[in-house]
Amino acid sequence: GEMKSGRDATQVRKSLQLLETAxxxxxxLMPYILSAVKSxxxxxxxxxxxxxxxxxxTETVVL
Known part of the structure; x- marks a missing residue:
């Protein structure tokens, strides 16, 4: 959509890689999540x- 087309794909990729490493x-993880959201x-x-x-x-259902 419009949001994805207007963003810096390199910055998004970098922030997601940092989140994965963390x-x-x-x-x-919160600072890394916020960084990803901001990008x-x-x-x-x-x-x-x-x-x-x-x-x-997957949730375990106990009956």
Missing amino acids: AKGTDN YATLGEIADVFREVFGKH
Whole structure:
């Protein structure tokens, strides 16, 4: 959309790579998430990083 076409793709990629590196460690992720948001990364792109690092969450249902 319009948001993606007007953003700096290099900056988005860089912020998502930094987020991925941080997610693999023990750093507080909030500054990296905010940096990604400020570079106009989408929620889906940020969620993709988390799925890549942590795997897809599946809820366990107990009956």
